[in-house]
Amino acid sequence: MATIFEDGVRSRTAKSRALYEEARQVLPGGVAANTKSTSPYPLYFREARGARITDVDGNEYIDLVMGLGIHILGHAPMSVMAAVRERLSSGTMPGIATELEVELARKVHQHMPCAEMVRFVNTGSEATLMAIRVARAYRKRDKIAKFEGNYDGQHDVVQVSTSTSAGPADAPEPSLNHIGVAQSTLRDVVILPYNDPERASALITAHADELAAVIMEPVAGFGMGCVPATREFIRAIREVTAKHDIPLILDEVVTNFRLGLGGASEYYGIKPDLVTLGKILGGGFPIGGYAGRRDLMDRFVTLTGQPSDSHKRSASRVPFLETPSPWRQVSPRSRSSKRARCTGTWTP
Numbered sequence: 560m561a562t563i564f565e566d567g568v569r570s571r572t573a574k575s576r577a578l579y580e581e582a583r584q585v586l587p588g589g590v591a592a593n594t595k596s597t598s599p600y601p602l603y604f605r606e607a608r609g610a611r612i613t614d615v616d617g618n619e620y621i622d623l624v625m626g627l628g629i630h631i632l633g634h635a636p637m638s639v640m641a642a643v644r645e646r647l648s649s650g651t652m653p654g655i656a657t658e659l660e661v662e663l664a665r666k667v668h669q670h671m672p673c674a675e676m677v678r679f680v681n682t683g684s685e686a687t688l689m690a691i692r693v694a695r696a697y698r699k700r701d702k703i704a705k706f707e708g709n710y711d712g713q714h715d716v717v718q719v720s721t722s723t724s725a726g727p728a729d730a731p732e733p734s735l736n737h738i739g740v741a742q743s744t745l746r747d748v749v750i751l752p753y754n755d756p757e758r759a760s761a762l763i764t765a766h767a768d769e770l771a772a773v774i775m776e777p778v779a780g781f782g783m784g785c786v787p788a789t790r791e792f793i794r795a796i797r798e799v800t801a802k803h804d805i806p807l808i809l810d811e812v813v814t815n816f817r818l819g820l821g822g823a824s825e826y827y828g829i830k831p832d833l834v835t836l837g838k839i840l841g842g843g844f845p846i847g848g849y850a851g852r853r854d855l856m857d858r859f860v861t862l863t864g865q866p867s868d869s870h871k872r873s874a875s876r877v878p879f880l881e882t883p884s885p886w887r888q889v890s891p892r893s894r895s896s897k898r899a900r901c902t903g904t905w906t907p
């Protein structure tokens with residue numbers, strides 16, 4: 560049944576309605592992400608400036624979404640846009656190292672001391688995926704623990720108990736969030752109750768021997784509707800994970816540079832082993848990052864698997880997490896051969 564609100568929307572958004580009919584032919588649900596779906600149909604926007612956005616019908620709105628919190632300076636701030644324009648003229652995505660990545664990593668570290676070393680990726684989902692991979696490499700175990708109601712990205716192992724719940728509240732059971740997530744994922748996830756320091760600590764202790772990592776949102780966002788962790792809770796989780804040498808991954812994709820320049824780790828006064836970054840880090844451009852303890856990052860992320868100051872590098876001896884450029888793995892001879900093959904694995 561249409562509401563008065565929906566009738567009002569329909570009466571002034573004929574172009575969005577027409578665009579929706581076209582969009583449904585090429586975009587599932589007529590949108591590029593489910594979060595953009597609204598009722599009775601998505602509204603399509605053409606401009607965003609400051610605090611206001613304008614839809615294709617010319618209606619102006621005050622934007623409370625602000626790119627899911629990214630646009631802390633408002634949409635299209637002049638100084639940022641000018642800097643971006645200038646930078647674009649020097650080229651995009653060189654695929655080789657740049658001074659800027661060094662500068663950005665330094666800036667992240669300066670504001671977030673727990674980010675002793677940083678790697679940049681494209682999204683928050685990649686950031687949590689890679690942070691989990693670092694922790695798994697360190698612990699040589701597969702299982703992770705996450706909190707019921709926490710959203711930590713799109714990949715399988717964190718698409719468990721995000722907006723679904725199962726079992727008793729103080730001993731939640733893993734439940735798959737999406738059709739298409741592998742059933743086998745359930746074997747690799749322990750679900751913990753959020754903001755329940757005693758029960759969560761007890762479950763971490765009970766599973767300590769099999770856990771590679773505990774990942775937590777310092778403020779539970781999408782799944783729970785913005786519920787901050789209590790100080791007692793976050794400190795208890797830090798304590799119990801440290802006691803068992805289980806890397807704590809603080810998922811700061813939303814809170815980085817927003818709960819304060821130092822993010823949630825600074826706000827709560829804790830030092831996670833790994834931290835994930837995203838959203839506001841790019842100021843409206845797609846970027847994510849994972850960062851943390853030097854010994855974990857340098858050892859498990861580099862090509863060599865050795866700390867960068869080591870003189871005993873041996874790429875063949877220690878496996879690395881990020882697959883390098885395929886070209887580096889093709890010998891000069893095989894490169895020109897029709898039967899050229901990569902000697903390692905390459906995941907595009």
Ligand SMILES: Cc1ncc(COP(=O)(O)O)c(C=O)c1O
Pocket residue numbers: 681682683684685687710711712713776780781810811812813837838847
């Ligand atoms: C806490 C948290 N972690 C990870 C992600 C995944 O980030 P992305 O959407 O950039 O993949 C999100 C996305 O909203 C998030 O809120």
